[in-house]
Amino acid sequence: MSELLSRRQIVRLSAAERGAGLRGLAAFGQRAGGVKIASDLAVLSADPTGRDPTRPEAYARMTRFVATRLQEQGVLPAGDGKRGSARYLQRFAWDQRYETGRAVSDNVIGIRRGDGTSNEVVIVVAHLDGLSAAEKRWYERDARQPRSMAGYQGTNDNASAVAAALYLSDALGRLERMRKRPLKRDVVFLFPSAEEEGLKGTEAFAKLASHFSGKRIVGVVNFEMVGQGDARQVRFFGGADGIAAGANPLYQRGMEQRTRGAMASLVPGHARDGGEGWFERSDHYVFARGGIPSVMYLGEPGAYHTPQDNLGAIDPKTNRAVARHALRLVAGLADDPRPQPGVGRGLPFTVQTGYQGGVYPAR
Numbered sequence: 001m002s003e004l005l006s007r008r009q010i011v012r013l014s015a016a017e018r019g020a021g022l023r024g025l026a027a028f029g030q031r032a033g034g035v036k037i038a039s040d041l042a043v044l045s046a047d048p049t050g051r052d053p054t055r056p057e058a059y060a061r062m063t064r065f066v067a068t069r070l071q072e073q074g075v076l077p078a079g080d081g082k083r084g085s086a087r088y089l090q091r092f093a094w095d096q097r098y099e100t101g102r103a104v105s106d107n108v109i110g111i112r113r114g115d116g117t118s119n120e121v122v123i124v125v126a127h128l129d130g131l132s133a134a135e136k137r138w139y140e141r142d143a144r145q146p147r148s149m150a151g152y153q154g155t156n157d158n159a160s161a162v163a164a165a166l167y168l169s170d171a172l173g174r175l176e177r178m179r180k181r182p183l184k185r186d187v188v189f190l191f192p193s194a195e196e197e198g199l200k201g202t203e204a205f206a207k208l209a210s211h212f213s214g215k216r217i218v219g220v221v222n223f224e225m226v227g228q229g230d231a232r233q234v235r236f237f238g239g240a241d242g243i244a245a246g247a248n249p250l251y252q253r254g255m256e257q258r259t260r261g262a263m264a265s266l267v268p269g270h271a272r273d274g275g276e277g278w279f280e281r282s283d284h285y286v287f288a289r290g291g292i293p294s295v296m297y298l299g300e301p302g303a304y305h306t307p308q309d310n311l312g313a314i315d316p317k318t319n320r321a322v323a324r325h326a327l328r329l330v331a332g333l334a335d336d337p338r339p340q341p342g343v344g345r346g347l348p349f350t351v352q353t354g355y356q357g358g359v360y361p362a363r
């Protein structure tokens, strides 16, 4: 589609604004052993606004980039926009968290269609947004720990997750071509906006993405900050505590999945939560509250929500290992010949997640 910018155009645009080139990218890619992950991270980090969801013009460059990546992989548009890259977008409005008034942004949504024998869907989630200008001001004025937010990139939180989801999507396409058949179930790729605003993009998807009605969501796999830390110690969440996680079939499936080679190893997230309440703080939680088996991969948060969360702090090998683990989990569930009776639910639904503020249609 003509409105889609090429990767090179977006890199040029963003890098020019930042006044910094992408030196070292080739070396970075080699370290990664996955050039796509490295270049996706570089593009997403080069955005001088840090993917601020309340800056529509800048944010649109990022949504167009993700839509372009999906399109070049053969992932179909699943938003509700009418033309061009907008067909991958779901526009919504929400009550802002760090200042008064509503803002408008877009989720990016793509779909790999299954073989048509199932009405069950698996969803892969990675929030695309970073901090809003208002949230950055809030940190700069924080009485206990004031910090300058200049140069914030948000690479681990959450460009790393977007890159992992795009890697997974690409690999699913290669798997299908190798097998010469699609998977049994649809796999939807959801890149929400306004996660940092209180999971608002995902709430909007659950409440307003009416074109998904009739399908039953049987599993949700979310990535958060998967570009830092030891790939053999990746926290995997299926609930806020052991009882909830133990009752989650997708969590069981992930923990039982055998690892090999350089793939990630998982540790139970709820047992290594450190009092942070991680399970309730990212997008999968909306689906979990809606009664859908939902899991989250969480790497090492590091200095998230500071300017030190940048490209230089990422270990691309960790990023890739997590993506590959999730690839097997998603492909396994999406292609499981057994129906998943009594599991999951359809859209729409509305949930309370503990964050104030409503979501609304924007057109």
Ligand SMILES: [Zn+2]
Pocket (backbone or CB within 6 Å): 127, 157, 158, 195, 224, 225, 282
């Ligand atoms: Zn995040």
